[in-house]
Amino acid sequence: MDYQIKELMKQGLSRNEIFEQLRKQSGNQMRLANKIATFEPGSSSRRTVLLNRVLLTLCLLQACFGIWVIYSNVVPMDEEFGWQGIVATFILTIFYFVGLFRMSFTGYASFILLCISVAAGYVYFFNYFPVVSVVGVLLAISGGALSYSIKVRLFPHMGFMDVKKDENGTYIFE
Structure with missing residues (x-):
């Protein structure tokens, strides 16, 4: 197809x-x-490629920060759960990095959802780790916002998670 x-x-x-x-x-x-x-037949603009590289860097930075937070705060309390969290974060980061690198719609949409859930997690633990939570929220919000802006630029015919439809129920492609 x-x-x-x-x-x-x-x-x-x-x-x-x-x-x-x-x-x-x-x-x-x-x-x-x-x-x-x-399906993208043409190549992306230089600015979009540069923004995507910044997003890839933010993705890696957010993952490294998350692994550090888990290692320094969760591993001392529950070692097995902490190491499982580190492995899960590492594996998810690989999947998100590949999706963002390929500039796929699914990669951007799923990374936005990850950033929302990560920001919510940091907000939840704000009373226990205020400085760490502020940095984590800032990283998650900036990654999510940049991912959303690139997604909208590359796929204007797509909604938040799928193809847009007009009031008649037909698909909008252009």
């Missing part, structure tokens, strides 16, 4: 025309709409 979309885009067809052509071949219209919407 990806090859067909690529070839039809090379022919100069719009996303809406491609959707109408491939709709009968596809069993799942939402999956087809998502594939067409997230």
Whole structure:
């Protein structure tokens, strides 16, 4: 299906025309709409690539900060749970880093959700670790905001988590 979309885009067809052509071949219209919407035929601008590199750095910085927080605050209280948290953070960071590096819609959307949950966690522990919580919230909010701005720039036809629809229920691609 990806090859067909690529070839039809090379022919100069719009996303809406491609959707109408491939709709009968596809069993799942939402999956087809998502594939067409997230397919980027051209290259990104230099500014977007630079912002994405900053986001990748923020992702790694946030992960390192989270691992340090877990190591210094959770491991002394519950060693097994702390090490499980460190391993989980490390594995999730690899997945998010790959998604952000590939500039995929799913990578940006899932990283935004991670940043929201991480910020909520730091806010919850504000009474116990105020300085650490402020730094963690700032890192999470800046990563989430930058990820959202890049996502909107690269995928203007996508909503927060999926393809936008108009008032008639048809997909918006352009």
